[in-house]
Amino acid sequence: MGKNVNLLTVDKITLTFKGIAALVSVSFKIKKGQIVSLIGPNGAGKTSMLNCISGRYKPDRGKITLNGQNILQLPPYKRAKLGLARTFQNIALFKGLTVLENLMVGRHTHLNYGLLASMFYFGKAKKIEETHRRDIEKIIDFLNLSPYRHKIAGSLPYGVQKRVELGRALALNPTLLLLDEPMAGMNLEETEDMARYILDINEEWGISILLVEHDMGVVMDISDSIVVLDFGQVLATGTPKEIQKNPKVIAAYLGEEDSLFTGR
Numbered sequence: 336m337g338k339n340v341n342l343l344t345v346d347k348i349t350l351t352f353k354g355i356a357a358l359v360s361v362s363f364k365i366k367k368g369q370i371v372s373l374i375g376p377n378g379a380g381k382t383s384m385l386n387c388i389s390g391r392y393k394p395d396r397g398k399i400t401l402n403g404q405n406i407l408q409l410p411p412y413k414r415a416k417l418g419l420a421r422t423f424q425n426i427a428l429f430k431g432l433t434v435l436e437n438l439m440v441g442r443h444t445h446l447n448y449g450l451l452a453s454m455f456y457f458g459k460a461k462k463i464e465e466t467h468r469r470d471i472e473k474i475i476d477f478l479n480l481s482p483y484r485h486k487i488a489g490s491l492p493y494g495v496q497k498r499v500e501l502g503r504a505l506a507l508n509p510t511l512l513l514l515d516e517p518m519a520g521m522n523l524e525e526t527e528d529m530a531r532y533i534l535d536i537n538e539e540w541g542i543s544i545l546l547v548e549h550d551m552g553v554v555m556d557i558s559d560s561i562v563v564l565d566f567g568q569v570l571a572t573g574t575p576k577e578i579q580k581n582p583k584v585i586a587a588y589l590g591e592e593d594s595l596f597t598g599r
């Protein structure tokens with residue numbers, strides 16, 4: 336599936352907050368079709384890195400390209416149009432809207448289907464609307480969200496809200512999905528379901544994934560490649576097997592809650 340073409344390149348990214356370095360010359364690549372995980376002890380800079388890619392944070396130095404295009408000067412919504420979507424560590428849904436509305440809002444905001452279109456090109460807009468609806472239904476089916484379609488998002492169990500958030504990201508039709516701790520707070524069954532969804536999104540939908548996750552069992556199971564951050568620097572990059580036996584990585588994880596070996 337074209338796994339040798341670079342989709343995202345992060346090149347010597349440095350980010351500081353009031354003189355304190357959160358990221359120091361971080362470089363890595365995601366090839367088309369890959370699942371890449373970004374791991375590291377608490378405070379290592381993982382979320383900051385996602386924020387630099389999605390456009391929330393502006394790094395002091397470095398370059399990030401998506402499909403060969405430099406995206407650092409673009410605001411988040413333009414990056415979304417180029418195929419970037421993300422979920423957040425703390426769920427960021429429209430809690431007062433239904434599941435269906437959450438998915439549709441995400442879709443419309445980012446795909447430029449506007450009021451003007453519906454006023455002047457009603458027929459065309461209707462057709463576009465129908466296509467959107469069909470795509471959204473596909474996502475609802477895929478994530479088994481049908482029973483919750485008309486339920487208010489904020490009233491749903493945590494695990495289901497996480498799935499809705501994933502669905503909203505999928506509704507943007509991304510080529511690269513950034514997932515910030517999708518398994519956080521989940522029980523074993525929910526974790527396994529989420530891992531399956533991520534694999535299917537990758538294999539069946541052809542979407543590349545950058546995963547930030549503390550559950551090492553999942554990370555080791557599903558990643559093509561792993562980037563380890565420590566104190567804002569890349570400590571190691573490699574396959575799960577290489578990372579698990581890397582002495583520098585083992586040392587960085589000593590005393591950490593996440594175990595590199597036992598997984599779940």
Ligand SMILES: Nc1ncnc2c1ncn2[C@@H]1O[C@H](COP(=O)(O)OP(=O)(O)OP(=O)(O)O)[C@@H](O)[C@H]1O
Nearest residue numbers: 352356357358375376377378379380381382383384
């Ligand atoms: N908005 C901010 N303002 C100031 N400092 C920040 C900000 N965001 C992150 N930092 C700092 O940058 C460093 C990296 O934080 P970051 O949240 O990226 O780490 P992380 O690897 O995602 O941690 P965790 O696993 O705990 O989520 C930390 O020292 C943090 O305090």
